[in-house]
Amino acid sequence: MTITFVVNQVRKELAGYTTTALALEAHRRGHTVYYAGVGDLVYLSDGRVGAHSRKVPDREFRSRHTFLEAVVAEEKQLTNSKDWDVIWLRNDPAADLEKRPWAQDAGVLFGQLAQQQGILVLNNPDGLIKASNKMYLQYFPESVRPQTIITRNMADVEAFYRDQHHRIILKPLKGSGGKNVFLIDKKDDKNRKQIVEAICRDGFAIAQEYLPAAKKGDIRLFLMDGEPLLKEGKVAAIKRVQQVGEIRSNIHQGAKAKKAAMNTEMTRIVASVGPLLRQDGIFLAGLDIVGDKLMEINVFSPGGLIHASEFQRVDFMDEVISAIEKKVADNR
Incomplete structure (x- = not known):
């Protein structure tokens, strides 16, 4: 091909x-x-x-x-x-x-x-348009995602901040790689308005509940056609542990990658989100999971598959290209 x-x-x-x-x-x-x-x-x-x-x-x-x-x-x-x-x-x-x-x-x-x-x-371009920003997460069941508001209004952010006991995550609706992601708590009272204004200069802001489990990092889990990417019974996933004093778990922001395995929370999330990803033609996706919540769905260029292959000592790339070969054969 x-x-x-x-x-x-x-x-x-x-x-x-x-x-x-x-x-x-x-x-x-x-x-x-x-x-x-x-x-x-x-x-x-x-x-x-x-x-x-x-x-x-x-x-x-x-x-x-x-x-x-x-x-x-x-x-x-x-x-x-x-x-x-x-x-x-x-x-x-x-x-x-x-x-x-x-x-x-x-x-x-x-x-x-x-x-x-x-x-x-x-991935299917129609599906990519639908999933082109973090609002895509709101299409999935409330039980698997954190409490969230999406707004450009400071009063909305303030009300959500109070409801969340003065601790939230703020980030732009469009963005990747952990850029402009902030943990806001009482220490940031003086800067909160400035942070919201800075994010909103480029569009909408997302405010999410802070999950204490985030201190332990997150899991990047790869799904292929809505199912966990597996080879020889091993799952394509990595645990990402952030640096001390850092809230972002992105590898290029200094986080360390470690071996990860499937658990019951991840299995429940996959069951909830996999069918819609498959329906939208999202062939390869990276789910970012904190505790029992899905924080983000990466559909354009999710990274970390090399780390997953190294930790699991299998070649997940082989499995992905093999699946594409089959799609091409079916398409002819």
């Missing part, structure tokens, strides 16, 4: 990204693999979707580092949907929020057209 990975900018990809590992696995299995940045996408005069893509060279690679170096060194070539079997939208719109706002929606918009042309688009 021919698979094109759409990322924010090819030159800014890293060897430690899950996308790199997935693309390398597809290449190792003999597939034709292209990389394209969001800005490389194009609508052609014949009505097809295309991209100025970098093709992975036809040779073996010893590591993800040498693989990515070879990709970046390649000259771009124009390809189009006539030659593609799969487009995988692995770009993070939130990363383009400030400096490249034009790029935020480009991937899903081109993806919708490509889907109409018979291309398998992952």
Whole structure:
């Protein structure tokens, strides 16, 4: 099969990204693999979707580092949907929020057209539009998510803050990677208004109840087609433990990854959210779970699959690409 990975900018990809590992696995299995940045996408005069893509060279690679170096060194070539079997939208719109706002929606918009042309688009662009911000969480049962308000009104935040005994989490409705996430308590009385105003400059703010279990970190659990991603009976999940004095559990914010296993709380959450993810065409998702609550659903470019593979000593990338191969075969 021919698979094109759409990322924010090819030159800014890293060897430690899950996308790199997935693309390398597809290449190792003999597939034709292209990389394209969001800005490389194009609508052609014949009505097809295309991209100025970098093709992975036809040779073996010893590591993800040498693989990515070879990709970046390649000259771009124009390809189009006539030659593609799969487009995988692995770009993070939130990363383009400030400096490249034009790029935020480009991937899903081109993806919708490509889907109409018979291309398998992952994740389903219609589902990605629905899940493009943290409001998507409110579509799921109240029993598995924290108490939440979404607002741009300071009085709403103040009332929620009092109801939550003067301790809440504040973050932007659109965002990723733990950026602008704050724990607000009585120590922040003087700065609370300023923090809300700063978040609301770019849109809506989310205020959530603070979960004491967050002190122990969170779990990133991968779902594939609405079910836990498994290989040899082992689950693709990692525990992320934040640094001392830090509330964010994101790996690139300094959190440490550890081995994780399924528990009853995670099983209950999967049962509640999996069917809708599958219905919305979210092929691969990362659930962020604190205690018995689902904090976020990552649908664009969830990371951490390399860590999960290392801890469990199995190759989850193999399982993912195998599932895509089956989808392509069924699509023909």
